[in-house]
Amino acid sequence: MANPISYLKFSSDDGFDDIPVYSISDFPNSPLRIMTSDGIGCINLVPPSLSNSLRVMTDDGIKGIDTELAYSLPALDxxxxxxxxxxxxxxxxxxxxxxxxxxxxxxxxxxxxxxxxxxxxxxxxxxxxxxxxxxxxxxxxxxxxxxxxxxxxxxxxxxxxxxxxxxxxxxxxxxxxxxxxxxxxxxxxxxxxxxxxxxxxxxxxxxxxxxxxxxxxxxxxxxxxxxxxxxxxxxxxxxxxxxxxxxxxxxxxxxxxxxxxxxxxxxxxxxxxxxxxxxxxxxxxxxxxxxxxxxxxxxxxxxxxxxxxxxxxxxxxxxxxxxxxxNDCLDILMSDKGELIVTQSFYGGSDDSRYIWYSPDRVTFHKILTNPDITWNANTCYFGLRGPNKDGRVLAGIANNLIHTTATWDLTPTIFLDEYVRKAGFPNAFKP
Missing domain, CATH: 2.130.10.10 (YVTN repeat-like/Quinoprotein amine dehydrogenase)
Incomplete structure (x- = not known):
């Protein structure tokens, strides 16, 4: 059986019990796959919120039980x-x-x-x-x-x-x-x-x-x-x-x-x-x-x-x-090993701003097409890169001038660009 990716701690009559979580979909509609006494079953968060209690969906409807969540809130979108x-x-x-x-x-x-x-x-x-x-x-x-x-x-x-x-x-x-x-x-x-x-x-x-x-x-x-x-x-x-x-x-x-x-x-x-x-x-x-x-x-x-x-x-x-x-070069990010990610804006050229570049040595630059799950048009680009963190993740903000102004943009949505670099043939990119 696969290893659990997280644990939820629920209160029970005799204390707190750990329930291993095996998969979590994008929040807020978060069905959890958990280990139950008769195997792996599913529960749904109702309503989809990060309160300190959960109402669980069972086969015969919503049970009127509030389950105390002591730690380990489920992964968010x-x-x-x-x-x-x-x-x-x-x-x-x-x-x-x-x-x-x-x-x-x-x-x-x-x-x-x-x-x-x-x-x-x-x-x-x-x-x-x-x-x-x-x-x-x-x-x-x-x-x-x-x-x-x-x-x-x-x-x-x-x-x-x-x-x-x-x-x-x-x-x-x-x-x-x-x-x-x-x-x-x-x-x-x-x-x-x-x-x-x-x-x-x-x-x-x-x-x-x-x-x-x-x-x-x-x-x-x-x-x-x-x-x-x-x-x-x-x-x-x-x-x-x-x-x-x-x-x-x-x-x-x-x-x-x-x-x-x-x-x-x-x-x-x-x-x-x-x-x-x-x-x-x-x-x-x-x-x-x-x-x-x-x-x-x-x-x-x-x-x-x-x-x-x-x-x-x-x-x-x-x-x-x-x-x-x-196009205009918008941002760069460098790891402690000297690797680079380069992003561009939609100004100054006609290239698709979803393209980024990865350089393992600051000499050779590899062009990589990203494909985020959002509506992308000619006024969208990546900036505000963060990382790499201890897991080698590289975070980027996504902004669209037709939708957001600097006064209204709340820094979302975001994307992890390191995933595209690894899929492009660099599995160890940004890894410590």
């Missing part, structure tokens, strides 16, 4: 997973956030999100398990994944501010590394929007989301111009943060695509910023530091994967294009 790091995954489903700590096999905690939050635009789990999540204009933190508290938002000078409107705290891409400066775990990010009146800022927290403060603001006196922040990346080798912005539409009075290097002073709670470059070659959404090189996606027509020695990143004549994507 994997397309609702919006965060992944190490063994942790978070699903955004049915106005709740759901936590898995075993790579998505089971989701053991469920936290309802109230109407006051609205759409969850960004979330992050710190090393101690604290969750930070943000809506369009507010931040919240939770230390137990049961309840949450609103964060305090501070201006550059430390005074409280109230954010209004949309796209204040969301992101386009995100850093995949833990950010630690002088022993303090931080989180630094910048907001993304295409709405002209939304302030463009770099945000940071040094207390795991209890306070969120502005580090830098674009489009004000003495600062750079930018339509939005594409990403903010941490380099642990020198404790620097790299701000990547866009867009670049020449001719324009001031460039908007920048590489900015910045450092945080933990003693004085202050920042220093240096603009390394401002031009079309600096239009990027992701940067990876590997060995003595920096790699990034050149997000433009005829763009692709760019490499440069880290200490020469200020000299555009040193930029080396390793690979050109047919």
């Amino acid at each position: 994997i397309r609702t997973v919006v965060y992944m790091k190490d063994n942790k995954m978070v699903s955004n489903h049915n106005n709740s956030l759901h936590l898995s700590e075993d790579g998505g096999l089971t989701f053991t905690k469920s936290m309802p999100i109230g109407a006051e939050v609205g759409t969850v635009k960004y979330l992050h789990i710190f090393s101690d398990g604290t969750l930070l999540f943000c809506s369009n204009s507010k931040g919240y933190y939770s230390t137990d994944f049961i309840s949450y508290t609103e964060s305090t938002i501070l201006d550059i000078d430390g005074s409280p501010i109230v954010l209004t409107g949309v796209d204040n705290l969301n992101v386009f891409n995100h850093d995949r590394k833990t950010q630690i400066v002088d022993g303090i775990e931080m989180l630094v990010w910048g907001n993304y929007t295409n709405i002209a009146y939304v302030p463009i800022r770099v945000w940071y927290t040094v207390d795991k989301g209890r306070t969120i403060k502005i580090a830098y603001e674009f489009n004000v006196a003495g600062s750079n111009a930018a339509t939005h922040v594409h990403n903010l990346i941490f380099n642990s080798a020198d404790s620097s943060f790299w701000i990547l912005t866009g867009d670049y539409f020449p001719p324009e009075p001031r460039p908007q695509s920048h590489f900015m290097q910045c450092f945080y002073d933990t003693v004085n709670d202050s920042w220093t910023f240096e603009t390394i470059g401002s031009s079309l070659p600096h239009k990027a959404g992701q940067m990876v530091f590997y060995g003595e090189y920096a790699y990034w996606n050149w997000d433009t027509t005829d763009g692709g994967v760019i490499r440069c020695k880290y200490d020469e990143i200020g000299d555009i004549t040193k930029y080396e294009q390793l690979f050109q994507t047919p």
Whole structure:
């Protein structure tokens, strides 16, 4: 008999009993195959929800029994997973956030999100398990994944501010590394929007989301111009943060695509910023530091994967294009072994944006057609790649400009791209 993939713990008259689960279909319509006294039988969750009780469907109808679920909630529709790091995954489903700590096999905690939050635009789990999540204009933190508290938002000078409107705290891409400066775990990010009146800022927290403060603001006196922040990346080798912005539409009075290097002073709670470059070659959404090189996606027509020695990143004549994507190159992800996944947008060319590329060595790039189970059209693409996690999974968000705006997209649906890479003939891709 096959090994069970999970266990449900049900209360009984003499304590808790483990019931092994052998298969789970996509949530929310989740028939479970379980071991019963006379073999493997089926039950259905009625209603399809993640409450702490289950009503079970039997052959002769719904029995009026509520069965206590002590742990190991059934696996959710994997397309609702919006965060992944190490063994942790978070699903955004049915106005709740759901936590898995075993790579998505089971989701053991469920936290309802109230109407006051609205759409969850960004979330992050710190090393101690604290969750930070943000809506369009507010931040919240939770230390137990049961309840949450609103964060305090501070201006550059430390005074409280109230954010209004949309796209204040969301992101386009995100850093995949833990950010630690002088022993303090931080989180630094910048907001993304295409709405002209939304302030463009770099945000940071040094207390795991209890306070969120502005580090830098674009489009004000003495600062750079930018339509939005594409990403903010941490380099642990020198404790620097790299701000990547866009867009670049020449001719324009001031460039908007920048590489900015910045450092945080933990003693004085202050920042220093240096603009390394401002031009079309600096239009990027992701940067990876590997060995003595920096790699990034050149997000433009005829763009692709760019490499440069880290200490020469200020000299555009040193930029080396390793690979050109047919459309604008939207994102790259690199494993600790140096493998790459490359995605493209629907801009800049006529290639199907479902195509991705896998490179095991950063030299040869293999084109792979993905086929997600969603309606895909010319305005759909992958971005916001996460991973690889400890199981070698690579998560990607799916966005459609005809359906979502940056203000309404709730980070779903999502897809695991590593599955397509393995099916294409690379069974060990991204495996530890």
